[in-house]
Amino acid sequence: MAQQTIDDHDALPELEAAGWLHHSESFAETSFWAVARRLPAIVREALALAWQANRVDTIAAIAFNVVAGVATTFGLLATSTVLTELFAAGPTPDRIAAALPALVVAAVAVSIRGGLTIAAGWAQARMAPQINYAVELRLFGATTAVGLAAFDDSGFAEEMDRAKDRGIVEAASIVNSSVDLLTGLVRVAATAAAIAVIEPILLPCLILAAIPSAVTAVRMARREYLAMLAFIGRRRRMWLLGSIMANRHTAAEVRSYQMRDFLLGQYERIMRGQTAAEMRLVRAQTGTRTVGAAVGGLASLALYGVLGWMLVDGAIPLAAAATALLALQAAQMGLNTAIYATNRLYEDALYYGDFRAFVDRAWAQAPEPSGEPASDFAEIRLDRASLRYPDTDTPAVDEVTLTVRKGQVIALVGENGSGKSSLAKLLAGLYQPTGGTITWNGVDVRRLDPASRAAQVAVITQDWWKFPFTAHQNIAVGRGDRETGPTVVDAATAALAHEMIEELPKGYATLLNRQFKDGHDLSGGQWQRLVAARGFYRDAALLICDEPSSALDARAEHAMFQQLRRRPDRTVVLITHRLANVRHADQIYVLHHGRIVQHGSHAELVAAGGLYQELFHLQASGYLG
Numbered sequence: 001m002a003q004q005t006i007d008d009h010d011a012l013p014e015l016e017a018a019g020w021l022h023h024s025e026s027f028a029e030t031s032f033w034a035v036a037r038r039l040p041a042i043v044r045e046a047l048a049l050a051w052q053a054n055r056v057d058t059i060a061a062i063a064f065n066v067v068a069g070v071a072t073t074f075g076l077l078a079t080s081t082v083l084t085e086l087f088a089a090g091p092t093p094d095r096i097a098a099a100l101p102a103l104v105v106a107a108v109a110v111s112i113r114g115g116l117t118i119a120a121g122w123a124q125a126r127m128a129p130q131i132n133y134a135v136e137l138r139l140f141g142a143t144t145a146v147g148l149a150a151f152d153d154s155g156f157a158e159e160m161d162r163a164k165d166r167g168i169v170e171a172a173s174i175v176n177s178s179v180d181l182l183t184g185l186v187r188v189a190a191t192a193a194a195i196a197v198i199e200p201i202l203l204p205c206l207i208l209a210a211i212p213s214a215v216t217a218v219r220m221a222r223r224e225y226l227a228m229l230a231f232i233g234r235r236r237r238m239w240l241l242g243s244i245m246a247n248r249h250t251a252a253e254v255r256s257y258q259m260r261d262f263l264l265g266q267y268e269r270i271m272r273g274q275t276a277a278e279m280r281l282v283r284a285q286t287g288t289r290t291v292g293a294a295v296g297g298l299a300s301l302a303l304y305g306v307l308g309w310m311l312v313d314g315a316i317p318l319a320a321a322a323t324a325l326l327a328l329q330a331a332q333m334g335l336n337t338a339i340y341a342t343n344r345l346y347e348d349a350l351y352y353g354d355f356r357a358f359v360d361r362a363w364a365q366a367p368e369p370s371g372e373p374a375s376d377f378a379e380i381r382l383d384r385a386s387l388r389y390p391d392t393d394t395p396a397v398d399e400v401t402l403t404v405r406k407g408q409v410i411a412l413v414g415e416n417g418s419g420k421s422s423l424a425k426l427l428a429g430l431y432q433p434t435g436g437t438i439t440w441n442g443v444d445v446r447r448l449d450p451a452s453r454a455a456q457v458a459v460i461t462q463d464w465w466k467f468p469f470t471a472h473q474n475i476a477v478g479r480g481d482r483e484t485g486p487t488v489v490d491a492a493t494a495a496l497a498h499e500m501i502e503e504l505p506k507g508y509a510t511l512l513n514r515q516f517k518d519g520h521d522l523s524g525g526q527w528q529r530l531v532a533a534r535g536f537y538r539d540a541a542l543l544i545c546d547e548p549s550s551a552l553d554a555r556a557e558h559a560m561f562q563q564l565r566r567r568p569d570r571t572v573v574l575i576t577h578r579l580a581n582v583r584h585a586d587q588i589y590v591l592h593h594g595r596i597v598q599h600g601s602h603a604e605l606v607a608a609g610g611l612y613q614e615l616f617h618l619q620a621s622g623y624l625g
């Protein structure tokens with residue numbers, strides 16, 4: 001038989017662009033003119049952003065640039081007077097003496113312009129950190145508010161990455177580019193004013209000469225952005241592979257399964273495609289730049305040709321022609337600044353647009369903070385409640401009807417994938433049902449304020465995260481606003497975690513992450529005790545425990561289930577595969593393919609026969625001789 005390789009099974013399928021990206025693509029396909037039309041709105045938006053960050057700096061950056069522009073006009077006009085006086089007939093000392101006042105004005109104007117430009121740059125540079133501050137808070141405010149269901153959309157994670165990686169940076173950048181654009185335009189206007197005074201016909205020629213550069217700049221920005229969209233799937237895959245190959249948590253598995261060749265091979269294959277695509281982009285951009293520069297050069301040549309022709313023709317005196325030349329050069333520099341800023345602004349605005357769209361969409365998927373406050377928990381009832389995840393054919397929870405009352409211990413059991421965790425998430429309010437209803441003390445949960453309901457629920461999840469906080473913080477985050485109730489030590493003691501924490505190098509103050517100095521890691525079971533302590537610390541009326549003992553040793557498991565016994569003021573919903581631990585539950589629900597197929601007490605279910613009895617006997621037989 002031929003040897004099978006991992007690639008035979010397409011181990012890493014292509015990562016397709018997600019649905020969330022479509023909006024950005026259609027925007028990116030807009031034309032040059034559409035962009036030009038959008039430009040004022042982008043600038044307005046950038047200024048609003050700057051205004052929110054710091055009004056004084058915003059006003060300073062704009063005002064200093066405008067006044068510097070006015071100084072430029074005066075400088076040029078003064079230069080024109082200087083040249084006229086110098087080129088006039090008469091003895092040289094007289095000519096110099098006549099030019100002197102204008103020379104002083106020109107020198108003062110240049111000094112003022114230089115000083116103001118530095119001051120404007122200072123104000124502009126101050127804005128970036130302040131904008132970053134505001135925008136980062138805005139992003140993470142949204143990512144933490146969005147409902148859990150949003151994370152089931154593959155595009156959400158992708159767009160979140162982009163908003164985080166590029167969107168934040170671009171916010172400060174669009175402000176910068178907008179101020180640069182204004183600066184460039186002010187310079188052009190200032191020099192144009194001087195040109196208009198000296199020789200108006202040169203003005204339209206100047207504008208015509210600038211068109212090739214503008215078109216080139218926008219073309220290049222569009223192509224860059226579209227390429228980024230096309231690259232994103234590949235880059236994401238490279239990032240995923242890179243994080244497997246250079247990660248402390250994966251290092252052991254990568255070595256024990258000897259995955260090195262496979263991972264490097266996959267990386268190389270993707271990298272090859274990516275490198276080729278980036279080279280193609282560089283070639284295309286250089287082509288566009290070359291054509292743009294050639295056409296732009298010819299246009300400038302034509303402009304100077306017009307000036308030369310006017311001079312030869314006697315339509316313009318020599319002094320005016322010399323000043324016009326200076327003004328044209330200054331105007332072209334201003335135009336270049338403006339065009340370069342437009343180019344950056346266009347590209348940055350595309351990224352920033354993604355960021356904004358992401359934040360808006362995330363907020364649209366955040367639970368409404370309105371609704372009536374949830375009264376103290378007495379009963380939660382599911383009536384034919386279903387949960388179907390996006391893009392799945394079958395519901396994970398299928399028309400489940402059950403009631404959980406205060407003081408009860410309820411168990412959910414069933415084989416892998418039968419829907420236990422999904423049902424627990426519905427009970428916890430992490431998802432809204434996609435069918436049927438859920439009522440909390442008789443009120444439809446959709447009418448309740450989500451935060452007041454969540455405050456009464458604690459979930460000890462199956463797939464917890466190792467938060468890089470201290471041991472104390474890892475427990476205390478269970479309820480950040482604790483005023484009464486158990487202390488962190490009480491909760492740790494209940495979860496059999498206290499002694500283990502005391503033995504850490506800095507006890508409760510030990511940082512639980514090896515990637516930082518003096519950081520420490522825990523074993524799987526030790527982490528699980530800490531996670532349970534967090535759940536106990538939350539001290540909620542409805543405690544949902546999803547496989548809380550999967551990594552615990554026999555003693556810790558025993559202690560854990562002692563803690564989970566019936567208490568009149570608390571309700572426990574317990575998910576476990578170790579059926580010995582659910583014997584004392586008031587009601588056991590057996591799930592299969594998302595449906596409740598049996599329910600009753602342990603004795604009733606064992607006596608009834610069926611799935612529960614089968615699973616229980618299978619497990620029990622392991623303990624018998």
Ligand SMILES: Nc1ncnc2c1ncn2[C@@H]1O[C@H](COP(=O)(O)OP(=O)(O)OP(=O)(O)O)[C@@H](O)[C@H]1O
Pocket residue numbers: 152389390392396414415416417418419420421422423462
């Ligand atoms: N976020 C999700 N998106 C899409 N499908 C999901 C998601 N989470 C779970 N599922 C699917 O829903 C079904 C039920 O999963 P669930 O995690 O609720 O099962 P479970 O009974 O808790 O399993 P286990 O005993 O293995 O923990 C499974 O088919 C699973 O693949």
